[in-house]
Amino acid sequence: METTVKNKQVILRNYVKGIPKESDLMIITASDPVELKVKPGSAAVMVRNLYLSCDPYMGILMREPTPSTLALLDAFIPGKPIAGIGVSQVIDSDDPSFTKGDMIWGIVNWEEFSTINPAAIFKIDVNINVPLSYYTGILGMIGLTAYAGFFEICSPKKGDTVFVSAASGAVGQLVGQFAKLMGCYVVGSAGSKQKVDLLLNKFGYDDAFNYKEEPDLDSALKRCVPKGIDIYFENVGGKMLDAVLLNMKTYGRIAVCGMISQYHLETRDRLQNLPDIIFKKIRMQGFASYDFIDRFPKFLEFVLPYIKEEKLAYVEDIVEGLENGPAALVGLLHGKNVGKQVLKVA
Secondary structure (H helix, E strand, O other), rough: OOOOOOEEEEEEEOOOOOOOOOOOOOOOOOOOEEEOOOOOOOOOOOEEEEEEOOEEEEEEEEOOOOHHHHHOOOOOOOOOEEEEEEEEEEEEEEOOOOOOOOOOEEEEEEEEEEOOOHHHHOOOOOHHHOOOOHHHOOOOOOHHHHHHHHHHHHOOOOOOOEEEEEOOOOHHHHEEEEHHOOEEEEEEEOOOOHHHHHHHOOOOOEEEEEEEEEOOHHHHHHHHHHOOOOEEEEEOOHHHHHHHHHHHHEEEEEOOEEEEEEOOOOOOOOOOOOHHHHHHEEEEEEOOOOHHHHHHHHHHHHHHHHHHHHOOOOOEEEEEEEHHHHHHHHHHHHOOOOOEEEEEEO
């Protein structure tokens, strides 16, 4: 039986300036073969990676770290594999909580085989009949992000008007559906006709628009939400946020999940309408999913029945082969994906 293997990896060449390019990442085969056993006493777990999650925050971690970005997560290291959420199968374990054959999800390097700290992984209940790839998204940190941002920060009420930017993406598609389940009126923006059609015909949004075809975002919002916005789930930032502030209602709530339009600009957009936060007494809060990790069991109790009853639609964009990882990740940062971007390793 094979005891060592060659390990293919996705490596960051150098810190990135501007929007990452495929050439900023490279595929290598590590020079040292990987032992398919963990050292006794190490408490480590050896896994074969099956699916890897492509997420916008990963572009931030490709840049040279600043005090601001280090408050989020540690930056990737040039010459080393990048990392993110993955779904994996246990090959060997020195932790009694995990045994050979277990399916897990958690933080792993972008490579075929990883040795990981079991404190950073969760065991998958294979009796839940869903695709394993769901644990990179709807049943993992993506789902928790949508749940916590919407319910914990925005405190929705039946009849609220909800606006979601990047609404067809991994998080946005769930937020909109959660809002509909709560009896809210839901509007979304996306970057193509195909994505707008998804919002209206698959995710149940009440209205939607393609922001790339709108010369005036303020006018687009006034057309779609003439009475104003109670809740804004923010994924974009910049000009979209500025227009939304003009259209928020008094005591509106904004959950700031992402600002993808701003991450890779050398000079970020200047906002004109920030005083509206004061005038309208708006509550605006940034957050990350791990701020709410203690809510994860509560989230699963909420979401699993809806998945089983097929009351939640979920769209994935799966790319196969680790060698296609750079194209998948960079394509996500340019909005080329439709739904949750996932990389199938083999």
